[in-house]
Amino acid sequence: MKDQAAPGGGTEATSPRRLSTREAAERLGVKPETVYAYVSRGQLSSSRAPGGRGSTFDAAEIDALARRTGRRAPSPAPGDLVFRTGITLIEDDRYYFRGVDATELARQYAYEEVAEWLWTGELRPGIRFTAPAEALAAARRAVDALPAHSGSTDRLRVAVVAAATTDPLRFDLSREAVLAAARSLVPTLVSALPRAAGAPPEPGGAPDASGAGLARRLWPKLTARPADEPSLAVLDTALALLIDHDLAASTLAARVAASAHAHPYAVVSAGLGVLEGPLHGAASGLAHRMLTEVLERGSAAPVVADHLRTGRRVPGLGHRLYTSEDPRARTLFALLAEVPRAAGALAAARDVVTTMARHAPLLANVDLALAVLSVSCGMPAEAGETVFAVSRTAGWIAHALEEYGERPLRMRPSGQYGGPRPPQPLPVPTGEPPR
Incomplete structure (x- = not known):
């Protein structure tokens, strides 16, 4: 425990009808002004109404946004895939772990x-x-x-497979066995990573013998700089904040694996495979490089301008599940303000948000906060991805535990075939004349 006290609808896919601004606002349970705010943030698309008076919105897109934001929405339509979960709720720009504010849990x-x-x-x-x-x-x-030249996610994927081979009970999917595997796998992943170049050698004895928390053990794998308590608090809080975030792409992959009754190591491998994409776990690396450039050039304006000029998205801004600042970013920024060496990178991040606000009202997300941590503490660009992967391992296990209790192989969608209609003649081998 840290120092603080303990904390106390479905899509209408078949309907071509478009909604007016008033209808969209009623379906979302928000004011019309908020509907246009969603459009400005890229969370909704709109079209001009006939005659050029007002805007119209796709009903299916409105319903999908309602599900993501926790606003009012119709019940799921028959055939929609719905995941019953008691892990994470995202609602009204906050998120909760088992009903408890996740940011409060992570801070305490x-x-x-x-x-x-x-x-x-x-x-x-x-x-x-x-x-x-x-x-x-x-x-x-x-x-x-x-x-x-292997990246940290490469190393984590290999470490998971190696650890699995030493566990003869990995196919036991009982709750007790899965939890035992999880409690051993997470520290194995951290301890298997090489220490950062220039970091002092590991002290003698077993790597976990000191009883240090996971954040303290992970720190020398990310940077050679000595750990101070405020920086460690940021890292530990980041790990706790990132454990789960509803059905992100990697979590869906983990649940699909668990639905096939894959063992927990295979579930984590499935999650890691998806996490490596640049639109998911690797996004913080893009923000790291951007902040480094802002610090080198002395201002965010030319850096943001270069991104916009070349059609690149400015990283670290906006989140489809939040209309205001990502609560994970807000929590980490508050802690980073207490780290003296983070002042420059934190100011650079604020400069990016302020500069971008002239173009679109996009606020910081957790990737930008992770970038402030990695830049200010001398970590490589991929450090945020490493933190993300280690942390989310626990979330994938939580979802696997839920999925093991569901009907097996329930996630078996049907493909909509668009190829040539049969019967077709046998193909002619290349280089041979037709018979």
Whole structure:
């Protein structure tokens, strides 16, 4: 436990009808001005109404936004795939873990404590996860065999596979067995990563023998700079904040794997495979590079201008699930303000938001906050992705536990075939004349 006190509709896919601004506002449960705010943030598209008076909106797009934001929306239409979950709720620009404000949990409890809360609904102050010696040895051997240019996500994927081979009980999908695997896998991933270049050598003895929390063990894997308590608090809070965020792409992949009754290591491998995309876990690296350039050039204006001129999206801004600032970013910015060495990068991030506001009302998301941490603490651009991957491992396990209790293989959509209609003649091998 940290120092603070403990915290107390469906789509109408078949309807071609478009909605007026008033109808869209009523369906979303917001004011008409808010509908136009969604358009300005890129969360909705609109068309001019016939005669050029007002705008119209696609009903299916309105209903999808209503589901994402927790606004009023019709019940899911028959055939829609709906996931029953008791893990995360995103509503009114806040998000909750099992009904408790996630930002409060993350500020007051360590990563392992929040993970336990998400997995079990029980708060266990002071809990620490330990990497089994055999799993860690196998993971380190596998990671050490990779080429030097391998990225952190490459190393984590290999470490997961290596750790799985040492667990003969990995196919036991009972709740107790899955939780035991999770509590050992997360620290194995952290301890298997190589230390940052220039970081002091690892002290003797078992890597987890000190009883240090996960954030302290992860720190020397990200930077050679010594850890100070305010910076460690930011890292630990970031780990806790990122554990889950409803059905992100990687979480959906993890649930699909769990639906096939894949073991928890395979579930995590599925999540890591999707996380590596530039639109998901790797997004913070783009924000890191942008902030570095802002600091080098002394202003955000030319950097933002270059992005817009070349048609590139300015990273670290906007989130489809929030109409205001991402609560994860807001929480991390407040903590980063207490880190003296983060002042420059934090000012650069604020400069980006202010500069971009002249073009579109986009606010900071968690990727920009992770970039402030990585830039100010001498971490590489991929550090945010590493933090994201390690943290989200616990979330994937939480969703796997839920999915194991559902009907197996329920996620089996049907493809809409668009190829040539049969019967077609047998293909002619290349280079041979037709018979």
